[in-house]
Amino acid sequence: MTRKRPEELRSHRWFGTDDIRAFGHRSRMLQMGLSESDFRGKPVIGIINTWSDLSPCHFHFKQRVEEVKRGVWQAGGFPVELPAHPVTEQYMKPTSMLYRNMLAMETEELARSQPCDGLVLLGGCDKTPPGLTMGAITAGLPFIFVPAGPMLRGNWRGKTLGSGSDTWKYHAELRAGRITEEAWKEMEGGIARSFGTCMTAGTAATMMLAVEAMGLTLPGASAIPAPDAAHPRMATDSGRRIVDMVWEDLTPAKMLSQGSVDNAVAAAMAFGGSTNAIPHLIAMARRAGLELDLERFHAISARVPLIADLRPNGTTYLMEDFFYAGGSRAFLERMREHLDLAAMTVTGRTMGEEIAGAEVYNDAVIRTLDNPLQANGGLTVLHGSLAPRGAVIKTSAADPRLLTHTGPAVVFEDYADLKKRLDDPDLEVTADSVLVLRQAGPQGGPGMPEWGMLPLPKKLLVQGVSDMVRISDARMSGTSYGTCVLHIAPESHIGGPLALVRSGDLISLDVPNRKLDLLVDAAELARRQAEWVQRPRRYTRGWTSLYLDQVTQADEGCDMAFLEGTAPSPEPDIY
Incomplete structure (x- = not known):
């Protein structure tokens, strides 16, 4: 393999030349107590860290970044920590999804504007794996992802x-x-017992696994529990590996293929993963110029069995059990016939080479292909008069009896209306009703909040009702469950058919035939469309205003239109 020479490093243009600008760059490094031998002629590794005091999933990153640095130093590189927007699931309102694209843009700009030769991405909480990788793919530098890992069992x-x-x-x-x-x-004191991400098969676990299946982490990295001693070792190993990746010029353009994307989808489906993986992986694929849409998702889900028996799909096991059962390498090895084994990984070896021989130690947690939890990946893409551009349902977390259902709509105009009226004893609702929530899409939320698992009306809960059909243009947490139709496109805020539903209208859900229809005649719908008026815009400044101008719909990945595509940002002209 041809290796770069020191003068071919990108950072050489900052530190290695003999002009006045390089003089200034070097003198400022010396100002911080460094020696020229520390940084000149070595790969400069930008460690993009999403730590903050309000990021419980990433609370250990203050230490992990030091362990990554140790590996970079050991391999002969020069590590620099670059703090980035800590997109936190727990505290950000209205939703962290509003800021995924900000993190992607920040990652791209940090890589472009600073003297980085390669990147280490520290993330794990739901939106950070896609946000970081979207930006790093666009930046085009060699990179490796260090997943936060799941917390301990509650x-x-x-x-x-x-x-x-x-x-x-x-x-x-x-x-x-x-x-x-x-x-x-x-x-409250027992459900979250350590730092790390949710230990269910939620969005964080799904996306960390998907990034590994794309070949962008060290093998086995995504399932290591955050407090386990193997986790800091993995961080140090990642720091060592990225230095070699720079010398090898192993960029995302050379690594990622259609097989990489399909592997990520297949792994998410066999895992019974979060529906949030859909817009995230679509956005990530588009950044790499690779094909992924709702129909491709559905096709892969239909052929890949669900073999991870983890909550919320299963009833017992959690990510700690998954790790002890063999973890992500064993999981991927077990489903190898559904993977593109020739796809490249950050090690420079193929996926097939990296998972070969990994053993499963508990078949109850990671099931065999002939004894799956469900015969397919548990995701169905729906179309129909209520979702012309698609909607999704996680059938593995739904009540099977409701997958074919027709019932009258009970419409909530927005989340505030839902909270106000849901438990009203006079609410006209039965177990056969279809709960409908509007104004929860990419623009309506804004940010497509995780409101899709609508709570059930109290008067039905006390009667023993445990599930109902619920429909919205929202997302839902990967830890959620129920017969919830999500991601309806186009969304209600821009006048999609969901905006036209009225309480009492019959809605038909037919999952076996992949249909979602509003049973109202076309003439009446045309009349309602003509009378429909869009809500006035609430946000007129800052990031949210830019987001509303640029965000795409759920079926397109909810990326910013001006950030999509593979055209690279130009390198700075002046160093």
Whole structure:
């Protein structure tokens, strides 16, 4: 393999020449107590760190960045930490999805504007894997992803708890009067017991696995629990590897292929992963100039069995169990017949080479292909008069009896209306009703919040109702469950058919035939469309205004139109 010479490094243009600008660059490095031998002629590795005091999933990154630096130094590189927007699922309102594209743009601009030869990306919480990788793919420099890893299992009164999934479950129990406020409060201290991401098969676990399946992490990295001693070792190994990737000029353009993208989708489906993977992976693929749309997602889901028995699809196991059962390498090896084994990885070896021989130690957690949890990946793409450009449903987390259902709509104009009226004893709703939420899409939210798992009306909960058909242009947490139709496109805010539904209208859901229809005649719908008026714009400044001007619809990945595509940003003319 041809290796770069020191004078071919991108950072050479900052530090290696003999002009006045390089004099200034070197003198400022010396100002920080560094020696010229520390940085000149060595790969400069930008470590993009999404740590913050409000990022519990990434709370260990303050230490992990030092462990990455150790590996970079050991391999003869020069590490520099570059803090980036900490897109945090827990606290950002209205939704972290509003800021995924900001992180992508920041990652791209950090790489472009600074003297970086390669990148290490520290992320894990839901929107950081796609945001970081979208920006790094566009930047075009060699990069490697260091996943945050899942937290430890939850525990409460001898019960194992899964973050997110058990929150929804026990909150419904509280509203129904089947557990006490005291028990609910006590659960707060047991459901999240360490730093790290959600330990269910939610969005974070799904996206970390998908990034590994694309070949962008070290083999086995995505499933290591955050507090496990293997995790800092993986961080250091990643720091060492990125230095060699720079010398080898192993850029994303040389690594990523259609097989890489299809592997990520197949892994997410066999994992029973979050529906949030759909817009994320579409956006990531488009940045690489590779094909991925809703129909390709559906086709891969239809052929790949769901073999990870993890909550919320399963009833017992969590990510710690998945790791002990063999982790991501063993999982990918078990599903190898559904992967493109020739796809390249950050090691410089193929996916097939990297997973060969990995063993599963617990077939109850990572099932065999002939004994799956479900015969397909549990994702169905729907079309019809209510979703001309598509909608999605996670069938693995739904009540099978509701997958073919017709019922009258109960419409909530927005989330505030939902909160105000949902538990009204006079709400006209039955178990056969279809709950409909508007103004929750990419523009309507804004940011397509995770409101798609609409809570059930209290008066039905106390009757023992545990699931209903729920329809929206929102997303839902990967830890959620229920018969929830999501990502309806086009969204209601821009006048999609969802904007025209009225309470009492019949809605037909037919998952076996992939249909979602509003049973209202065309003439009436045309009349309603003519009367429809878009809500006035609430955000007129800052990032949100730019986002509203540029964001694409759910079926297109919710990227910014001006950031899509593979055209590289020009290199700075002056160094």
